[in-house]
Amino acid sequence: MREPIALPLDQPELTADLGGGLVRRTVHPSGLRVLTERMPGARSASIGFWIGVGSRDEQAERPDAPGSLGSTHFLEHLLFKGTPTRDAFSIATEFDRIGAEHNALTAKEYTCYHAKVRDADLEVAVTMLSDMVANSVLDADEFETERGVILEELAMAADDLADVANERFFEAVLGEHPLGRPIGGWPETITEARRADVDRHYRDRYDPSTLVVTAAGAVDHDRLVAQVLAALNASPEERWHTDGAAAPVRREQVVDASPAGAEAPGRASLDSPLEREPRVRITERPSEQVNLLIGTHGFSAGDPRRFAYGIMNSVLGGGMSSRLFQEIREKRGLAYTAYSFGASYSDSGVFAMYAGTAPEKAADVIELSRVELRRLADTEISGEELERALGQIAGSTALALEDSDTRMGRLARAELGSGELFDLDASLERFAAVTPEHIREVAATLAARPLTVVAVGEASRSSLESSD
Structure with missing residues (x-):
């Protein structure tokens, strides 16, 4: 490799x-x-x-x-x-x-x-x-x-x-x-x-x-x-x-x-527990839709599971053929868009599933999102899904690297972060080494964590209730 x-x-x-x-x-x-x-x-x-x-x-x-x-x-x-x-x-x-x-x-x-x-x-x-x-x-x-x-x-x-x-x-x-x-x-x-x-x-x-x-x-x-x-x-x-x-x-x-005598800002709260009880946080705003994020804390940028995590996100919510898009938009017409994403940092991260939907449909979208994550956690993906996800990642990465801005940023993030610079082939080899069981394990880790629901819009027209 x-x-x-x-x-x-x-x-x-x-x-x-x-x-x-x-x-x-x-x-x-x-x-x-x-x-x-x-x-x-x-x-x-x-x-x-x-x-x-x-x-x-x-x-x-x-x-x-x-x-x-x-x-x-x-x-x-x-x-x-x-x-x-x-x-x-x-x-x-x-x-x-x-x-x-x-x-x-x-x-x-x-x-x-x-x-x-x-x-x-x-x-x-x-x-x-x-x-x-x-x-x-x-x-x-x-x-x-x-x-x-x-x-x-x-x-x-x-x-x-x-x-x-x-x-x-x-x-x-x-x-x-x-x-x-x-x-x-x-x-x-x-x-x-x-x-x-x-x-x-x-x-x-x-x-x-x-x-x-x-x-x-x-x-x-x-x-x-x-x-x-x-x-x-x-x-x-x-x-x-x-x-x-x-x-x-x-x-x-x-x-x-840090300046002399100052609290170390990057580590100040790392001992605070990130495992939290499930919660629903509602922000009432006049709107035609409720913007929903359903998720939990994810993986750090250097986590060895990050390649499996990337494929899992592709399968779950990475494109128009993803499970969230197909279940929420294509089959039920509950949202214009639905996707998942991960944001990773040096020592922590978040994972989330997003959709914008009518307030009356919010509860259904939340439940479908949870079901799809749970389904990934319980059952290995098919070989066809894995192949499609690998192709999506390979194609989108190669296209991005045609741009000098992307390459300039890749150099900086490697230098400031991990101290390791991956070329396209090295990255794709690691994605290709991911198995359906690796993906299932990553999904199971996320599904086992308490899920937070954030809703912004006229949530009062939905059946959601804040747990804060």
């Missing part, structure tokens, strides 16, 4: 063939890591500046220490708003001048600032992203402006009942675990956020040891490394200079980077 590429933190240089793309990696003495994948024939490149800190690493305020809830997402906005040499309009116009697709994202375990550009403009993207990440001034006026923008973003999400259901589901399943918090924060935490606390979060968490730069497409590795180092060393912020020595940081080490 083809082995993944190992990414040890103590190996300064690495070169490998990743399914036709040349992968190179440099671990700089400063802790900075740069990974590239050259894609033959490409005339563009995707580049990301990834900080291994996400919303789960924020700290609630205590009497003896300031809090930082919402700071990670706040920074995602503020880093576009100005540096000592560029204001917000200059940043926008310089990206537009080269036709870049640029944006940022905040996740529960990392933050990324990224751009996709012509190969000839990659150095411009490096200069811009380096300046934003290393030299943001977090201007006080811009801070207040972005407070309003973020509150509007949260309000927009609050109008999307599927988004509301997703947030409520994470809260219900994970409880006080840091992963249970919404990535963007709550309106009250954004309203109360202080610039000094966000600035402290920025200075404590952003430095070369937590930075991973990845690029895929038409990219020269040595040139990119030189460009990134030059840009960081030009920073007026001494913490970004790369002439010192520091150990690079992975997810399991992020807690050790």
Whole structure:
């Protein structure tokens, strides 16, 4: 079986063939890591500046220490708003001048600032992203402006009942675990956020040891490394200079980077019990449908059962031929869409089944979802279902890897997370090794856990009753 590429933190240089793309990696003495994948024939490149800190690493305020809830997402906005040499309009116009697709994202375990550009403009993207990440001034006026923008973003999400259901589901399943918090924060935490606390979060968490730069497409590795180092060393912020020595940081080490005296945010609630009693959580909203999520906590990103878990999700709710789609939509017409998914993190995860349906049909959809999960847990799937799931996974993965954004993200998630980089063949070999019994065992593990039901909409028109 083809082995993944190992990414040890103590190996300064690495070169490998990743399914036709040349992968190179440099671990700089400063802790900075740069990974590239050259894609033959490409005339563009995707580049990301990834900080291994996400919303789960924020700290609630205590009497003896300031809090930082919402700071990670706040920074995602503020880093576009100005540096000592560029204001917000200059940043926008310089990206537009080269036709870049640029944006940022905040996740529960990392933050990324990224751009996709012509190969000839990659150095411009490096200069811009380096300046934003290393030299943001977090201007006080811009801070207040972005407070309003973020509150509007949260309000927009609050109008999307599927988004509301997703947030409520994470809260219900994970409880006080840091992963249970919404990535963007709550309106009250954004309203109360202080610039000094966000600035402290920025200075404590952003430095070369937590930075991973990845690029895929038409990219020269040595040139990119030189460009990134030059840009960081030009920073007026001494913490970004790369002439010192520091150990690079992975997810399991992020807690050790906490400010002195601060609670280790990534581990703070890991001892809290995740096994919970079955519950129904209802959020009443005027709507024509009830958005339903039925599930429990799932598997971590490094769990050895993750390949069986992926196939199980494909069979249960991964496409139009899946069991949930066929039973709920095609046979009974109870919903427009029905699917299942898993979200996996370094030490935990969630599993859920989703459907949007009329309030009067909600109880039937919930029961059908439970029945289909139980059926997977009790009976091995057929060979035809397994073959179809393997084909779906192989095809969708291969198609995704045609895009340089996907390959750029794959490099970063391997580096920040497991330290193992799988090419397509290595992944597919592991999926192919999964048996129907492996899938049944994964489904049985999930079915044995207490299932939480989250309903958002006019649930009062249904027969559902909240257990909270």
